Amino acid sequence: MTVSIHLDDIVQEYPRPGGGLNRVIDELTLHIDAPEIVMLLGPSGCGKSTLLRMMGGMRPYGVQTPTSGSVSIDGEPCLGPHDDTVMVFQQYANRPDLTVRSNISFPFRLGLWRRRVPVAEQRRRVDRILEAVGLADKAELRPWQLSGGQNQRVALARALVLKPRILLMDEPFGALDAQTREEMQALLVELFQENPCAVVFVTHDVTEALLLADRVVVLSAGPAKVVDDFLIPEARPRSHAWQRSTATLALEERILGHLHASGGPGQVRVTV
Amino acid sequence: MWNPYVPLGASQRRTLSLVGVVSVLISWSLLSGLGLVGPAKLPAPWDVGGALVRLSWDVGRGESPLLIATLWSTSRVLVAGMLVIVIGVPAGVAMGASPKIDAIFSPLIDPFRSAPIVAVLPILVMWLGIGELMKITFLFLGAVVYLVPMVRDAVRSVPHTYFTSARDLGATELEAVRLSLLPMAMPRIADAITVAVSVMWTYITVAEYINAERGLGQLIQNARRFSAMDQVFAGIFVIIALALITYSAMVALRRRVFHWETT
Numbered sequence A: 001m002t003v004s005i006h007l008d009d010i011v012q013e014y015p016r017p018g019g020g021l022n023r024v025i026d027e028l029t030l031h032i033d034a035p036e037i038v039m040l041l042g043p044s045g046c047g048k049s050t051l052l053r054m055m056g057g058m059r060p061y062g063v064q065t066p067t068s069g070s071v072s073i074d075g076e077p078c079l080g081p082h083d084d085t086v087m088v089f090q091q092y093a094n095r096p097d098l099t100v101r102s103n104i105s106f107p108f109r110l111g112l113w114r115r116r117v118p119v120a121e122q123r124r125r126v127d128r129i130l131e132a133v134g135l136a137d138k139a140e141l142r143p144w145q146l147s148g149g150q151n152q153r154v155a156l157a158r159a160l161v162l163k164p165r166i167l168l169m170d171e172p173f174g175a176l177d178a179q180t181r182e183e184m185q186a187l188l189v190e191l192f193q194e195n196p197c198a199v200v201f202v203t204h205d206v207t208e209a210l211l212l213a214d215r216v217v218v219l220s221a222g223p224a225k226v227v228d229d230f231l232i233p234e235a236r237p238r239s240h241a242w243q244r245s246t247a248t249l250a251l252e253e254r255i256l257g258h259l260h261a262s263g264g265p266g267q268v269r270v271t272v
Numbered sequence B: 001m002w003n004p005y006v007p008l009g010a011s012q013r014r015t016l017s018l019v020g021v022v023s024v025l026i027s028w029s030l031l032s033g034l035g036l037v038g039p040a041k042l043p044a045p046w047d048v049g050g051a052l053v054r055l056s057w058d059v060g061r062g063e064s065p066l067l068i069a070t071l072w073s074t075s076r077v078l079v080a081g082m083l084v085i086v087i088g089v090p091a092g093v094a095m096g097a098s099p100k101i102d103a104i105f106s107p108l109i110d111p112f113r114s115a116p117i118v119a120v121l122p123i124l125v126m127w128l129g130i131g132e133l134m135k136i137t138f139l140f141l142g143a144v145v146y147l148v149p150m151v152r153d154a155v156r157s158v159p160h161t162y163f164t165s166a167r168d169l170g171a172t173e174l175e176a177v178r179l180s181l182l183p184m185a186m187p188r189i190a191d192a193i194t195v196a197v198s199v200m201w202t203y204i205t206v207a208e209y210i211n212a213e214r215g216l217g218q219l220i221q222n223a224r225r226f227s228a229m230d231q232v233f234a235g236i237f238v239i240i241a242l243a244l245i246t247y248s249a250m251v252a253l254r255r256r257v258f259h260w261e262t263t
Ligand SMILES: Nc1ncnc2c1ncn2[C@@H]1O[C@H](COP(=O)(O)OP(=O)(O)O)[C@@H](O)[C@H]1O
Pocket: A014, A015, A024, A042, A043, A044, A045, A046, A047, A048, A049, A050, A051, A060, A063
C-alpha cells in the first residue's frame, strides 16, 4: 500500500483574544511517505492537534487553516474532509443509545461507507474487529456498561473497521490507567501489523512514543517547528529489555531534552 | 435531618402524598357537610360521586354520556397531537440544527408561549367557523408553540462531540442530524411531546365550550348552564384523570424506550 502525507511550509496563526495574531506553527514541513507509525511529540499547546486536524481536513470554524503552506494527501491538495483519514481522540464519543456493535458499525450507516463497503463485507469486518479488540462477548452491551479502556477500544474499533489508509490519533490513550494503556498499545501494534496504514499518533508520553514508533517527530513550542525527526528500526512488539537498554534510554533523554528546552518539565510523561 | 438530595422511600412517599389528598377531601367534606359553603358554589364530594355514577350510565337513553364525551375529547386530542408531532417535531429539529432556520422562525413562535392563546380563539372562530377544524386548529396551535421550542432546545443540548464525530467519520450534514443529533435528542423530544399533550388536555375544554357539541367541555358547559355543579366537578375530575393517565403512560413509555438516557 502506498500513501503520502505532505505538509509543506505550514504557517498557522490564530487571532489573539485581545487582538493581533498568535503564530502557533511556523513554516513547518513534514513528509510521511510510507505506512508507518509516526509518533508526534511536543510541549502542550504547541499545535499538535491543530496539525492533526489539518491532515484530517477538519478545519475549525471561523479560522483559515493553514494560514499559509499546503497540505496534500497522495499528491492531491487536502482542502476539506476526505475519506482516507479517520481520527481517534482521547474523548471517545461513543453513543450511549447504541450497543457496542452498533457503535462500531455506525460508519456503515453513512452513505459514504455504505457505498464503499458491501453489506456482507461490513458484517464480516465488524465481527472480526470485535474479536480483535476483545469485545465480542460485550457486543450487545452499551458504552455506559463498559470501562474507560473498553470504551476506547470501541472508538479504536470504529476507526479501524473502515480500514483507513491514514489513521490520526490525538492522545487517544491519555486518559487511561497505566495497565489499560499498555493493553491498548499492544492492541494497536497487533492491529497495525495486520493492516498497515499511515498512523500519526500524538502523545505526551515519551515511553509510549518509543514503544510504538517507526518514526518519532518532536516539535518545539511557540511557534512550532520540527526540532527532531528520527527512525526506530526495532521490530514490534518491543521487549522490556529493549526498552531498558542504554540505546533506548539515550533516545528517551534526547526527546526529553527537546521538550524541556522548549516547553519546560511537567508537561510530559515518562511511564515505566 | 433535611437533605434535598436523599430521595424518599416509595412507601413513605406514597403515604405522604395520600395524606395530602385525604386532608383536602376531609376539609372539603367538612365545608359541605357543616353547610359552610352552599351546594350551588361547592357540591359535596358524595354529590360529585353521585354525578359521576349518573353520567356513567344514562338509563333513559341507554348510553354512557361520560364515555361518549370522553371518546370525543380524546379523539380531538389524538388528532391534534398527531399533527403537533408530525409538524412540530421536524420544525423543532430543523430549528435546533440550523441557526439560520431558527433565526427565521423563533420570533414567530417564541412570543406565543407567553401570549394568551385563548385570546386567539375568537379569531379562529371567525376564520374557521365553530366546527372540528377550528377545535383541532386551536389545540394544535396551543400545543405546538410549546413543543417547537422544546424540541429545538432538545436538539441543541446534545453535546456537540456526537455531531462532530459523525462528521469526522464522513457523515453529510443531514446524516449527522438524522443519525446523531436526532436519536440523541429523542428522550427530551419525548418530554416535549408529553408536555404538549398535557397542554392540550388543559385547552380541550376551552375548544369544546364553543358551540358545545359533544365532548367533555360540552358536558361541563351544559352542566353549568343548568347549575348542576356536581356534574361540573365530575367533568373536571374526569379530565384531570385522563390527563394524568396519559402523562404517566407517556413517562413510563419514555423510560422504557430511552432507558439508556438515565445513566
Ligand atoms: N480555533 C482556535 N482559535 C484560536 N486559537 C486556537 C484555536 N485552536 C487552537 N488554538 C491555540 O493554538 C495553540 C495550539 O493548540 P493545539 O493544536 O490544540 O495544541 P496541542 O494539541 O499541541 O496541545 C494553543 O495555544 C491554542 O490555544
